[in-house]
Amino acid sequence: MNTTSPIDIYNSFFGFAERPFTLVPDPEFLYWSRAHRLAFTMLEYGVMTRTPITVITGEVGAGKTTLLHHMLSSMSEDVIVGLISNAQGSRGELLQWVLHSLGVSFDPQASYVQLFQQLQDFLIEAYSEGHRVVLIIDEAQNLNVETLEELRMLTNINANKDELVQLILMGQPELRDLIDSPQLRQFAQRVGASFHLSPMDRDGVAEYVAHRLRVAGGSGEEFQADTSDLIYRATGGIPRLVNKLCDLALVYAFSADESVVTADTVSAVLRDGVFVGGVSESGIA
CATH class of the missing domain: 1.10.8 (Helicase, Ruva Protein; domain 3)
Incomplete structure (x- = not known):
């Protein structure tokens, strides 16, 4: 019985070790166009300079997630990363997403104040141990004004002159339009690095x-x-x-x-x- 899959035959026919074109983000196949280099540079710049908020946007399929995976694979050991994909919900629910992404156990019935205090305690402890915390929100165009303002408030948690948490927002072009709205003037002022990934x-x-x-x-x-x-x-x-x-x-x-x-x-x-x-x-x- 022939157990060779059609994909194996396809690869053998052309002499490929693996399929060259798939829909799954793969950092090993990352092509460094000028736009992708600039986008990644802005990501690195945001992290290294402790920028409160970094925003990277692009059309669906532009390569944002591939860049993100590449960045995650090159993060230093002192960085604690929380990754949230497609977060939705009202005030308070976002805090649960944040705590979950950072591996912090919490009581789902806890009040907003209790959850915020728990997050603040975690950030202070991480800082005291020499860690930096980076919170990445993918598909951030799905957030609304209220949740973006809630995220901005997290950047007010600081120690001395250092931010205790940095935000990276990845999303479609609608995210830029949302940030540019009058209701989010304070949020926009906290964005220290941004780039739009063009086709x-x-x-x-x-x-x-x-x-x-x-x-x-x-x-x-x-x-x-x-x-x-x-x-x-x-x-x-x-x-x-x-x-x-x-x-x-x-x-x-x-x-x-x-x-x-x-x-x-x-x-x-x-x-x-x-x-x-x-x-x-x-x-x-």
Whole structure:
């Protein structure tokens, strides 16, 4: 009985050690475009200078989570990290999310004051032991004015001249619009580092595709040069969409027993409608 999976056959056919294009964030495949380098620099700058609040935004699939994972893998041992993904809820519930992310046990029935005191005690103890605490909120565009103000209040907890907790907010472009609203003037003033991660241009897409092919064990030339324009126009230069389209193009080439992906291959993927969520002239389809 043949136990070889279709993915194994796909990889063997092209000579890949692993799939070059997946939808799962993988720091090993991180492509350092100019925008990604600047975004990561701002993340590092925010952490190293103890900036109260750092904000990184970008479209869905722009590579924010991949950058975040890369940063987490390079954090020094003296940093305590709390990661909250898609936090929602009213006043007080956010404190529970924060305590849970930091591994602090708490009574769900405790009052807001008790929870705040418990967090403050944890931060003071961590500081006294030489640790820095970084709280990361992913998908922060889902927060509202009230919860963002609650987060800002956490940055008021300090010892001497040092912040006891630093905030990093990662989110979609709506997060920037929210922070720019008049109700959040005080919050905006606490943002010491920010960057918006823009999509790649056409040349960036070509380099990105070749980079991922090489990291996966290929030559980087499995896609012909004339595919770049088609891929860019269909994806808008958004990495996750590029991954999806390129993966499907490799499947099509494999099915046709073709060792390279041509413009005709990419056109067939687009024509057959198997690539969904792409970019139209008016935006995301």
